[in-house]
Structure formats: structure tokens, C-alpha cells
Amino acid sequence: MKFHWNAPRPATFRDPYLDWSRLLGKRLDAIAPVRPDRGTEYEPIFVRLVDNTPAARKALQDALKTSTSLLMDPHEADALAGRIDDPRHLAGLPDEYALYRRIGTPDHDHGSLFTVIDTGVPIHLQEPPKAPPAAPLTAVQPHHKGKPIVAIIDDGIGFLNDRFCKGNESRFHAIWLQALESRSDEGGILSGRVLDRAAITSLRSEPEADVYARLNRELQGFETRAASNRATTHGTHVLDLAAGAGDGDPVADWPLLAVQLPPEAVDDTSGTWFESYILQGLRWILRQAASIDPTSPVIVNLSLGVSAGPKDGTRFAEHQLAREARLWEEHTGQPVRLVWSFGNGNRNDLTATWDLDAGGSADILARVQPDDMTASYVEVFLRGAGSEALGLTITAPDGTSSGALTLDVNTVCSLMDAQDRAVARLYHAPARHHGDGTEEPAHYVLALAPSAPRKPGEPTAPCGAWKIEATTTQPAKLLMMIQRDDALAGSRLRGRQAHFDAPNAYGWDADTAEYTCPQPGGPVTRAGSHNAMCTTDCRQLITVGAALHSGRMEGKHPENFTPARYSASGCDWSTNGPTVSAVVEYGPFSGGIRASGTLSGSRSRIGGTSAAAGVITRALALSAARIVENARDTTTVQLDDFDPAVLDLFTVLPEHAAQLGTYVVVPLPTSDAPHTAPETAIA
Numbered sequence: 161m162k163f164h165w166n167a168p169r170p171a172t173f174r175d176p177y178l179d180w181s182r183l184l185g186k187r188l189d190a191i192a193p194v195r196p197d198r199g200t201e202y203e204p205i206f207v208r209l210v211d212n213t214p215a216a217r218k219a220l221q222d223a224l225k226t227s228t229s230l231l232m233d234p235h236e237a238d239a240l241a242g243r244i245d246d247p248r249h250l251a252g253l254p255d256e257y258a259l260y261r262r263i264g265t266p267d268h269d270h271g272s273l274f275t276v277i278d279t280g281v282p283i284h285l286q287e288p289p290k291a292p293p294a295a296p297l298t299a300v301q302p303h304h305k306g307k308p309i310v311a312i313i314d315d316g317i318g319f320l321n322d323r324f325c326k327g328n329e330s331r332f333h334a335i336w337l338q339a340l341e342s343r344s345d346e347g348g349i350l351s352g353r354v355l356d357r358a359a360i361t362s363l364r365s366e367p368e369a370d371v372y373a374r375l376n377r378e379l380q381g382f383e384t385r386a387a388s389n390r391a392t393t394h395g396t397h398v399l400d401l402a403a404g405a406g407d408g409d410p411v412a413d414w415p416l417l418a419v420q421l422p423p424e425a426v427d428d429t430s431g432t433w434f435e436s437y438i439l440q441g442l443r444w445i446l447r448q449a450a451s452i453d454p455t456s457p458v459i460v461n462l463s464l465g466v467s468a469g470p471k472d473g474t475r476f477a478e479h480q481l482a483r484e485a486r487l488w489e490e491h492t493g494q495p496v497r498l499v500w501s502f503g504n505g506n507r508n509d510l511t512a513t514w515d516l517d518a519g520g521s522a523d524i525l526a527r528v529q530p531d532d533m534t535a536s537y538v539e540v541f542l543r544g545a546g547s548e549a550l551g552l553t554i555t556a557p558d559g560t561s562s563g564a565l566t567l568d569v570n571t572v573c574s575l576m577d578a579q580d581r582a583v584a585r586l587y588h589a590p591a592r593h594h595g596d597g598t599e600e601p602a603h604y605v606l607a608l609a610p611s612a613p614r615k616p617g618e619p620t621a622p623c624g625a626w627k628i629e630a631t632t633t634q635p636a637k638l639l640m641m642i643q644r645d646d647a648l649a650g651s652r653l654r655g656r657q658a659h660f661d662a663p664n665a666y667g668w669d670a671d672t673a674e675y676t677c678p679q680p681g682g683p684v685t686r687a688g689s690h691n692a693m694c695t696t697d698c699r700q701l702i703t704v705g706a707a708l709h710s711g712r713m714e715g716k717h718p719e720n721f722t723p724a725r726y727s728a729s730g731c732d733w734s735t736n737g738p739t740v741s742a743v744v745e746y747g748p749f750s751g752g753i754r755a756s757g758t759l760s761g762s763r764s765r766i767g768g769t770s771a772a773a774g775v776i777t778r779a780l781a782l783s784a785a786r787i788v789e790n791a792r793d794t795t796t797v798q799l800d801d802f803d804p805a806v807l808d809l810f811t812v813l814p815e816h817a818a819q820l821g822t823y824v825v826v827p828l829p830t831s832d833a834p835h836t837a838p839e840t841a842i843a
Contacts (some may be wrong), residue, residue, distance in 0.1 A: 201567070545634035
């Protein structure tokens with residue numbers, strides 16, 4: 161197949177990922193006839209009102225009633241109505257809302273009302289799923305006041321599990337089972353279903369597996385990966401580590417909140433889909449937490465992430481999530497902590513860096529795997545100079561070169577196949593202003609089509625070595641990052657992770673006995689391999705690495721703790737390392753830490769910084785009283801939240817700080833907490 165690069169052209173796009181994924185989606189629609197009942201296409205948008213006044217809120221509410229192009233989720237609508245009915249409600253918080261806008265509606269149509277800050281992946285609004293018949297609800301006791309509220313946003317949450325109950329009553333105040341959006345009976349929009357505590361407790365009278373299977377059919381249909389139909393689920397495992405409890409455990413008094421993300425959003429491991437759902441989920445959690453006890457700290461676990469991004473706190477999703485937590489605590493007085501996993505990409509070879517002088521150059525290979533049914537992305541940034549100083553040359557595996565390119569912002573250049581269809585595209589994305597003084601820098605994104613067709617006839621990008629050559633007219637640090645592109649267990653799409661390569665880039669790795677260790681002075685590096693969603697400088701943010709406990713030294717010796725092989729590394733051009741870490745590995749073959757499977761009574765092992773973040777979520781909840789005190793003292797830092805009266809804090813050796821942070825944190829036993837089982841006890 162012959163390829164050629166077309167001439168650069170101006171383009172209108174807000175986000176290269178959204179633009180490219182939309183193009184690929186439209187192609188699939190053209191190959192296979194679109195179902196006639198697919199519905200109207202809308203895009204999620206996040207907006208800030210032009211005026212922070214009651215009149216502006218009422219104007220938005222009126223526009224939603226009369227406009228044919230705007231819709232709002234009922235949870236957001238309730239929040240808006242609450243601020244209209246009582247101006248003192250959430251006073252001081254900015255007037256920012258999640259909406260849905262019909263595709264093709266220009267920003268200026270509502271420019272006098274709000275500013276669009278961000279957009280998400282477009283969705284097709286279909287008719288609402290048939291609601292199940294109302295079941296009699298079980299009476300439940302009110303939650304205990306003054307207890308920490310533990311929340312999670314994740315995939316596959318076994319909310320009927322005994323570990324999340326006290327007696328036969330669910331500890332969940334509510335769970336939002338998100339799904340791809342549909343029309344509501346009232347003509348609005350719905351994303352899945354919310355089950356409250358009484359409804360969950362009532363469902364416990366049925367077999368757990370039957371309930372999950374029925375809900376998955378009702379909310380997701382048969383064409384998606386139904387996580388809770390599987391024996392082991394990520395969300396269940398992490399939540400058990402965070403707040404699971406058996407009879408007699410005081411942890412059983414902690415109220416729970418959860419948002420289960422749509423499987424389609426999680427399956428896209430580039431993060432393109434899940435950002436809008438996570439943001440709406442966090443906003444819902446904070447409002448629900450206030451209804452439980454507005455003075456209790458709410459600890460939110462976010463064991464999710466992506467590998468590429470600016471990694472300077474300016475990516476919209478990470479910035480806005482941290483901002484929501486900070487402003488909520490500032491204006492309501494309710495302490496909030498966001499617990500992020502630091503990432504598992506230490507050995508994935510997705511990061512490359514160079515320090516270049518003016519006129520300097522660099523080159524590297526991005527090896528794209530065959531049989532990859534998902535798009536691949538490479539992001540390119542300059543630190544210390546603007547992106548206008550950067551020139552790029554992209555050469556496809558067959559040798560087809562773009563030639564030297566210095567694109568204006570909002571300009572693209574595409575690799576076309578023999579039928580003149582784009583299979584790769586280089587974007588020069590403009591700086592993005594978030595309206596509060598924060599700006600994501602302008603940068604380049606190389607987007608590639610899948611290397612294997614998802615449907616017969618889909619255009620594909622060639623697999624193999626894509627050469628990226630860069631020059632800069634100013635002294636700067638050049639950063640290149642490949643976006644996460646793998647497949648989750650059960651996914652219908654085969655995602656295969658691309659990685660960087662270069663001559664003499666790798667040497668002998670004594671730990672794994674193979675030539676996979678990035679060499680000093682080479683471009684490929686493990687420094688900066690951390691999650692791109694957790695680099696914001698925010699008091700409410702806690703990041704977590706994964707530690708291995710060897711037990712080689714007698715007693716509680718710091719040398720017993722080393723980083724798990726996969727635990728990501730911080731760097732000097734982003735964040736130096738995680739805040740803290742937790743032990744999830746006990747030797748090289750432990751396979752992670754044991755906690756609950758999806759169904760009550762089952763057990764499984766999962767490793768990774770996700771499991772570590774679950775343990776740290778528990779540690780913070782145990783330290784709730786200290787967090788409440790710290791919320792009144794603006795001089796405290798994240799490490800002050802960890803209470804040594806209920807935790808063991810092991811100081812990390814300096815050579816491990818980039819992967820483990822300041823402390824390895826081990827919660828002291830409360831009862832039968834999964835991380836204090838005999839196999840994982842630290843003597």
C-alpha cells in the first residue's frame with residue numbers, strides 16, 4: 161500500500177484526541193450502517209457562567225427549558241436548582257456546570273450566558289432503557305455521624321458484597337452506575353442509574369450475580385464488557401482495601417459512596433472518554449457527602465490514569481478535579497482528599513527526554529505493534545520554549561516522510577493511504593486557557609489509526625517503527641510521551657501498547673535478566689513515567705506508589721522496602737515522586753495483595769499502584785480526626801494528614817523516593833482488614 165503526506169492545512173479542533181477519535185468513529189459508521197434508532201448526537205461540555213449571580217443561574221435554567229440544543233444531567237440540574245432556590249447554598253463556589261450540547265452548535269450561540277471550558281466525546285442519545293418495576297424498599301438505619309466518608313470512582317464495583325455491609329444493611333449511601341447517556345422520560349438526559357442505600361439493601365435479598373447480570377443488561381446492553389459479571393473486578397478489590405470490613409470492625413461504620421464508570425469509557429485507556437464521567441462523578445460525590453455529614457472528611461479514591469500529558473498540572477481534567485476538591489473544602493468547610501494511584505508504567509518505555517541547545521536536534525522510534533485495534537498517540541512538548549520553536553519530521557515505517565514541518569497552531573498534516581484516507585495526523589494543538597489563570601501549553605500530537613481493522617474495510621496505519629525527528633530554534637527540554645494504549649481484561653478490542661526505541665537505548669537489566677534497562681544518557685527514561693492525571697500542586701491531592709516488602713532485615717527496617725518493579729517514577733521536570741506508598745508486593749512472585757473478589761466470600765489478588773491507593777485511602781480514613789484538624793490550619797501539608805497513632809510510617813530511603821515518596825504507610829489492624837491478613841503482616 162502506498163502512502164503520502166498531504167500539505168499542512170488549518171483545522172478547527174478543541175482537542176486532538178477528540179478530533180481523531182471522532183474521525184475514526186465516523187469511518188466505522190460509514191462501513192457498517194448506523195442503526196436508525198441511534199439518536200441525536202450531543203457532546204458533553206463543561207461551562208462557567210459569565211456572571212456568578214442568581215440571575216445568571218436562572219437564565220441558564222430557563223435556557224435549558226427552552227433550548228433544543230442544550231441538556232443537563234438531573235444531578236447537575238438539582239445542584240443548579242438548589243443554588244437558585246437558596247443563594248446561600250454552596251455560596252462562594254464558582255458557577256460551573258456540566259451540560260450536553262447538540263453537535264454543531266457554535267460557542268457563540270450561548271456566549272452571553274457561559275464560556276465553554278472543555279468538551280468530551282460525543283454520544284448518541286437514544287430512548288431511555290425500560291425501567292424495572294419498583295421493588296419494595298427495605299428500611300435502613302441512618303449513617304453514623306462523624307465518621308469518615310469513603311468514596312471511589314472506578315470500574316466494576318461489587319456493591320452488594322458483604323464487605324460493604326453492616327449486618328445485612330448496605331453501608332453505601334448511594335452508588336451511581338453510570339452508562340452511556342440516554343433520553344430521560346421527561347425529555348432530558350440520563351447517564352445510568354443511581355441506587356440509594358434502601359434500594360441496595362433490598363437487592364441483597366437476591367443472588368448477587370443475578371443482580372449484576374440484570375443491571376448490566378438493562379444499562380449496558382450486550383455489546384460491551386460487563387465488568388461486574390467477572391469474578392475479579394478492579395473497583396471491588398480497591399474498595400475492599402480502602403474500606404472493606406467484617407462484623408465487629410469499626411470500619412463498618414464508615415459510609416460509602418461510589419461511581420461506577422461506563423465500561424466504554426474505561427476501555428479507552430487513552431483517557432479520552434472517561435474524563436467527563438469522572439468529573440461529573442466527583443461533583444456528585446461531594447454533594448452526596450454533604451448530605452451524609454457536612455463536617456466529615458470525604459476520601460475519594462481515583463485509581464485511574466493515563467501515561468501522556470503536559471504533566472505540569474495544566475491538563476484540564478486533572479486541574480479541574482483538584483480544583484473541585486480545593487474549592488469545596490474552602491467554601492463548605494468539609495475536608496476532601498483525592499487519592500490517586502501514581503501509575504504502573506515504570507517499565508513501559510513510554511517517555512523520552514532531551515536537553516537541547518538552540519539549533520539542537522533529536523530523533524527516536526515509536527514502535528507501533530501489529531494487530532492493535534486502538535488508536536495510538538504521541539505527545540510532544542517543549543519546556544523552556546514555546547512550541548513555535550519546534551520542528552518535526554515524521555517518517556512512516558515504509559519510509560514515507562513528511563519532510564521538515566513547523567506547523568502553525570490549529571494546523572494539521574496527515575498521512576494518506578492509496579484511497580486518500582488519513583491514517584496518521586500530526587496536530588499542533590493551541591494553548592488551552594481554563595479561565596482561572598491556568599493554561600495548558602501548546603504542543604504537538606501525532607495520532608495514528610489502529611494497525612488492525614475493527615471492521616473489514618477500515619483504513620489502518622502501518623505497524624512498525626515510526627521515526628520522529630525534532631529540532632528546536634531555542635534552548636529547551638524536549639519531552640515525548642506515548643499515550644497508554646493497552647486492553648483491559650474482557651475488552652472486545654485488542655489494544656497493544658506502542659513503545660519508544662533508539663539505537664543503544666537499552667542495556668542489561670539485572671533484575672529481570674534481559675536487555676530492557678534504559679541507559680544513562682539515552683533518550684528513553686523511566687523518570688517521568690508517572691500518571692499524567694496527578695501532577696497538580698494541590699493540598700487535597702495524595703499520590704501513591706507501590707512498595708515491595710522483602711523482610712531481609714530484621715524488624716521494621718527501611719531497607720525492607722523497595723519499589724515494585726512497575727511503580728512509576730517521578731522526575732525533576734514534573735513531580736518528584738508520589739506523596740507516599742503502600743506495600744502491595746511481598747516478594748517478586750506475590751502477584752499483588754489479597755482482597756475481595758466481586759462476589760461475597762471470594763478472594764483475589766491485584767497488584768499495582770491502584771491497590772496501594774486503596775490501602776492509603778484506608779490510612780487516610782483512619783486518620784480522619786487529624787484531617788479535620790488540619791483543615792483548619794492552612795500551614796499543614798499532605799504528610800501531616802497521616803496519623804502515627806493509627807499508622808506505621810516507614811521513612812523511604814533517598815534512592816527510592818522518586819517511586820515511593822516520603823513514607824511507606826502501613827495501617828495498624830482494626831480487625832480483619834484485608835491488608836493486615838497474616839500473609840501480609842509486617843512484623
